[in-house]
Amino acid sequence: xxxxxxxxxxxxxxxxxxxxxxxxxxxxxxxxxxxxxxxxxxxxxxxxxxxxxxxxxxxxxxxxxxxxxxxxxxxxxxxxxxxxxxxxxxxxxxxxxxxxxxxxxxxxxxxxxxxxxxxxxxxxxxxxxxxxxxxxxxxxxxxxxxxxxxxxxxxxxxxxxxxxxxxxxxxxxxxxxxxxxxxxxxxxxxxxxxxxxxxxxxxxxxxxxxxxxxxxxxxxxxxxxxxxxxxxxxxxxxxxxxxxxxxxxxxxxxxxxxxxxxxxxxxxxxxxxxxxxxxxxxxxxxxxxxxxxxxxxxxxxxxxxxxxxxxxxxxxxxxxxxxxxxxxxxxxxxxxxxxxxxxxxxxxxxxxxxxxxxxxxxxxxxxxxxxxxxxxxxxxxxxxxxxxxxxxxxxxxxxxxxxx
Amino acid sequence: xxxxxxxxxxxxxxxxxxxxxxxxxxxxxxxxxxxxxxxxxxxxxxxxxxxxxxxxxxxxxxxxxxxxxxxxxxxxxxxxxxxxxxxxxxxxxxxxxxxxxxxxxxxxxxxxxxxxxxxxxxxxxxxxxxxxxxxxxxxxxxxxxxxxxx
Numbered sequence: 001x002x003x004x005x006x007x008x009x010x011x012x013x014x015x016x017x018x019x020x021x022x023x024x025x026x027x028x029x030x031x032x033x034x035x036x037x038x039x040x041x042x043x044x045x046x047x048x049x050x051x052x053x054x055x056x057x058x059x060x061x062x063x064x065x066x067x068x069x070x071x072x073x074x075x076x077x078x079x080x081x082x083x084x085x086x087x088x089x090x091x092x093x094x095x096x097x098x099x100x101x102x103x104x105x106x107x108x109x110x111x112x113x114x115x116x117x118x119x120x121x122x123x124x125x126x127x128x129x130x131x132x133x134x135x136x137x138x139x140x141x142x143x144x145x146x147x148x149x150x151x152x153x154x155x156x157x158x159x160x161x162x163x164x165x166x167x168x169x170x171x172x173x174x175x176x177x178x179x180x181x182x183x184x185x186x187x188x189x190x191x192x193x194x195x196x197x198x199x200x201x202x203x204x205x206x207x208x209x210x211x212x213x214x215x216x217x218x219x220x221x222x223x224x225x226x227x228x229x230x231x232x233x234x235x236x237x238x239x240x241x242x243x244x245x246x247x248x249x250x251x252x253x254x255x256x257x258x259x260x261x262x263x264x265x266x267x268x269x270x271x272x273x274x275x276x277x278x279x280x281x282x283x284x285x286x287x288x289x290x291x292x293x294x295x296x297x298x299x300x301x302x303x304x305x306x307x308x309x310x311x312x313x314x315x316x317x318x319x320x321x322x323x324x325x326x327x328x329x330x331x332x333x334x335x336x337x338x339x340x341x342x343x344x345x346x347x348x349x350x351x352x353x354x355x356x357x358x359x360x361x362x363x364x365x366x367x368x369x370x371x372x373x374x375x376x377x378x379x380x381x382x383x384x385x386x387x388x389x390x391x392x393x394x395x396x397x398x399x400x401x402x403x404x
Numbered sequence: 405x406x407x408x409x410x411x412x413x414x415x416x417x418x419x420x421x422x423x424x425x426x427x428x429x430x431x432x433x434x435x436x437x438x439x440x441x442x443x444x445x446x447x448x449x450x451x452x453x454x455x456x457x458x459x460x461x462x463x464x465x466x467x468x469x470x471x472x473x474x475x476x477x478x479x480x481x482x483x484x485x486x487x488x489x490x491x492x493x494x495x496x497x498x499x500x501x502x503x504x505x506x507x508x509x510x511x512x513x514x515x516x517x518x519x520x521x522x523x524x525x526x527x528x529x530x531x532x533x534x535x536x537x538x539x540x541x542x543x544x545x546x547x548x549x550x551x552x553x554x
Contacts, residue, residue, distance in 0.1 A: 027503030034479045034497060037466030152502045156476055160468075235505025239498070240537075243530035244473075250501040363539065 007123055010180035014075075014116060015136045017174035019143035021082055024151060024167030025105055027232070029089070032160040036093040046102050053106030055348045061110035062341025065118050066334050069190055074115040075178055081108025083171040090164035113344065114337035117323040121336060122186035122193075126394070129327050130320070134269025137319040138262045141312075145258035152251055193334045204338070212329045213339060215388045216322075217346040219285070222381035223318055224350030226288045226374045229358030231311070233374075234295055234304055237367055242301045249301045253308045260312020261319065268320045276393045277325060278385070284317020285382045292375015296368045322347075328392035462518040469496060469516065469523045480523060484510065484544060493546040495538050499529070510538040512548035 033043045065074050085105035088097045116136070124132040147170075155163045207213060231253060238253070239246045272280045287310045294307045326339040354374070362370040464480055471477040478498035485491050493510045500506030509532065517524045527547055536545050 023502075029503070031479065031497070031500075031503045031506070034481060035466050035468055037463070040481065148502060155502060232504060235500060236507055239500060239505045239507045240534055243533045244528070246499055246505070246529060247501045250505040254502065254504060363537075 004182060004185050007181045007185040010177050010182075011116075011119060011123060011132075012135065012139045013177035014119075014174060014181070015139040016143035017170055017177055018079075018112065018116065019140040020147035020170045021079075021086070021167055021174060022109070023144050023147035024086065024163055024170075025082075028151065028155060028160075028163055031155070032089070032163065033093065033098065035160050038093075042095070046098050049099055050102030050106045051348065051352055053103045054110055055345055055352075057107045057110040058341040058345040058348065059338060060341075061107065062114050062337040062339070062344070065111065065114045065337040071115050071118040071122055071186065071190065072178060072181060072183060074111055075119060076175070078108045078112030078115060079171050079174050079178065081105070082112065083168055086164050086168035086171070090161045090168060093161070110341065110344065114340045117326075117340055118337055119181060119186065120323070121327060122189040123181070125189055126327060126331065130269040130273040130324050131266065132269070133320045133323050134266035137265035137269075137316060140319070141258040141261035141265065141315075145255045145262070148254045148258070149251065152247075152254075156247075193336070204335075207330070207333070207335050207339065208342070210329060211388075212325075212390050212392055213342065215384065215390075216325050216329070217343055219281070219381055219385050219389065220318070220322060220343050221346040221350040222377055222384060223285065223288065223314070224347045225354045225357075226292065226350075226378035226381060227311075227314065228351040228354035230291060230295060230371070230374055231308075232355060233358055233362060233367060233370060234308075236362075238301050238304060241299065245301070249304065252305050256305050256308045257312035257315055260309050261316040264313065265316040265320055268316050269324070272321065272324060272393070276391050277321065277328065278389060278391045280317060281321055281385050281389060282382060284314050284321070285378070285385055287311070287314040287317075288378025288381060289375045292371050292373075292378055296371035296375065325392055328394065331394065459520055462520075462523075464494075464518065464523075467518075467523050469498075469525050470521075471525055472528050477525060477529070478506070480516075481508070483513075493544060496525075498532065508538045509535055510544050510546040512546045515548060 030043050030047065033046065038046075065071065068074055081104050085101040085108065088101040088104070091097075117133075120132050120136055121129055151163050151166060154166060235250045235253060238249050242249055268280060268284070291307055291310045291314070294310070295304075298304060298307055322343050323340060326343055327336055330336045330339045358370045358374055361373055464483055467480050468476045469478045469480060478496040480494055481497050482495040483491050484493040484495065491513045493512055494516045495508065495510050497506045498509050511525065511527060515526050517526070527549070531549075532547060535547055538544060
């Protein structure tokens with residue numbers, strides 16, 4: 001049974017608006033709290049609390065989404081949590097509300113991300129998942145690009161709190177998009193997955209000892225360890241080197257990769273289905289050492305925009321391949337979202353260490369060395385994929401081989 | 405609980421806990437002694453109340469800073485004062501877009517004017533191009549314009 005056009009469209013827009021909402025919770029939170037006369041230590045504490053919550057809840061939240069038949073209801077509760085977090089932040093920036101908001105956002109995101117992946121899987125089934133994830137990523141990055149532009153302008157020209165009011169407001173179209181996905185389109189696939197809940201392969205211990213899962217988690221960790229600090233570090237370099245046009249260039253550095261992602265991600269999904277996962281992973285990940293090297297060498301601010309386009313290639317790869325690999329490696333079990341949570345945890349750990357590590361190297365040695373180090377970590381990610389990552393694409397059924 | 409302490413950012417982390425311990429150790433007996441003294445000697449002079457009109461003073465920490473072109477270019481994160489309490493430099497989170505690419509720099513106190521319309525920085529982005537970052541616990545390099553010869 002194929003999903004109706006209406007449900008597919010609903011999922012497109014859900015990805016679009018959720019990315020909008022999540023853009024608001026980026027590095028701008030620190031700027032906003034600074035304008036509320038928060039000290040650096042207080043801001044650091046609040047943000048770390050949010051990160052810690054997100055890490056601790058990744059796997060439990062994934063297991064929760066696996067366990068429920070109502071994937072839409074899980075996404076709904078995630079969205080409502082984020083709505084509440086945005087309102088708290090905008091309306092009441094005192095200590096306790098902000099801390100609650102950070103915890104709420106950390107947990108709600110951990111529910112929302114896997115439940116969108118679960119809805120995708122339930123709508124199209126495993127065979128067409130690569131293409132569907134490519135489409136998800138395209139809409140999400142378009143949403144992220146537009147939101148970054150609009151929110152940046154609002155933060156600069158209106159009050160900083162307006163950014164979070166807009167964030168809260170954008171959950172409304174997200175809810176509308178979620179509501180337009182029909183339960184009937186998902187029912188068959190969800191039921192089929194649930195039947196497998198007690199299959200012998202689904203034991204938690206087996207899952208955590210699976211070679212593919214461990215290797216990909218390692219790759220995901222190295223990926224963000226290498227990737228997360230590159231943009232902030234490059235942004236600081238732009239502000240230092242450029243005059244009045246600095247903000248425009250940084251805005252470009254945020255938007256260009258998103259546009260690249262939007263352009264290529266459906267193609268990445270299709271390529272992974274046709275040519276196999278390993279090829280896509282290797283090509284996508286190898287952008288990391290290349291970008292690290294270029295950022296260490298390139299000084300000209302406008303050239304950074306071109307270098308940032310490489311970010312789009314690697315980001316499209318990770319965003320499509322992470323859920324796809326999770327689905328591959330949990331075939332025949334009902335552990336898809338738990339596995340995504342595990343990968344999400346790896347991504348979270350890498351990202352958290354990355355910024356601090358690169359910042360320290362940049363201030364005590366030089367930004368160039370920091371970029372070289374980040375590129376080196378990216379090279380490790382490529383090598384790990386090359387040496388240890390198995391091909392996870394399911395062997396094609398006979399008729400598909402005959403047709404090609 | 406926005407605490408607006410305008411202390412120089414150079415108070416090292418090790419000093420603060422030690423100070424707190426000292427305070428905890430000494431203040432209790434001292435308070436008790438003060439109570440006894442009060443009963444015997446002359447009362448301490450009462451505190452006086454002064455009112456500053458609402459628009460005559462301005463909050464500094466966390467305020468948005470506008471550049472010469474009227475666009476918000478950063479936020480005040482700290483004020484450095486010398487030993488006699490005179491403000492010397494303003495530490496800013498400067499530049500960036502949506503929080504990405506902001507830099508921490510110090511500018512001389514007179515470079516920022518405070519008023520009802522917020523804080524105004526009289527230095528342009530081009531002037532601050534390539535200016536070294538402010539680092540806690542090291543010598544502060546602050547941006548200033550030379551006095552205008554007239």
